[in-house]
Amino acid sequence: MAPLTIRPGVEISEAELRWRFSRSSGPGGQGVNTTDSRVELSWDLEATTALRPALKERARERLGNRLVDGVLTVVASEHRAQLRNREAALDRLADLVRRAIEPPPPPRRATRPSRGAKERRISAKKRRGEIKRLRRPDDGG
Template sequence: MAPLTVRPGVEIPEAELHWRFSRSSGPGGQGVNTADSRVELSWDLDATTALGPVLKDRARERLANRLVGGVLTVAASEHRAQLRNREAALARLAALVAGAIEPPPPPRRATRPSRAAKERRIAAKKRRGETKRLRRPEDGS
């Protein structure tokens, strides 16, 4: 099997992926009690050679709530066939890692609202206040 491509230039070697199979609770008919179609895919983030130190630290920080002992695990059991669940687990792992190692967005440049924007905001507040004032019951009744 080929390495898992996370994004161009980042590939997880097949040797670093650990598979575990078990019986799925989902669909399967008569084969549900015999086929180990549920798939768990584990990848040791701390021991990987696929990521450099900067990307590894970024991934460790962003995936902190999903890591157990430095190992990221994804499960797939939505398909009846083990092969389809394996493909789903690979895609899920690749998406998680790709999202975790993407660079942070550029910092926001602080700006002030324009005069026209301030005027529009105040006019909207006045319209809203007028609508509410018209809904009030008259004091004389």
């Protein structure tokens, strides 16, 4: 099987992935009781050679609550066929790792609203206040 491509230059080899299969709950009728279609895919983040140390540290920080002893595990059991669940687990793992190692967004540059934006905001507030004032009953009666 080919390595799992996370992004260009980052690939997890098949040897680093651990598979477990078990009987799944959910759709499948009588077949559920006889086939091991539920898939657990585990990947040891601490022992991997696929990530540079900086990316490994970033992934460790972002996946901290999902890691158990440095191992990331995903489960797929939504399909009736084991093969489809294997594909779903691979996609899920790749997506998790991809999001965990992406660089942080650039810091936001503080800006102030323009004069035109302030004027539009104030005039909108005045229009709204006028609408509400016109809804009030007359006090004269």
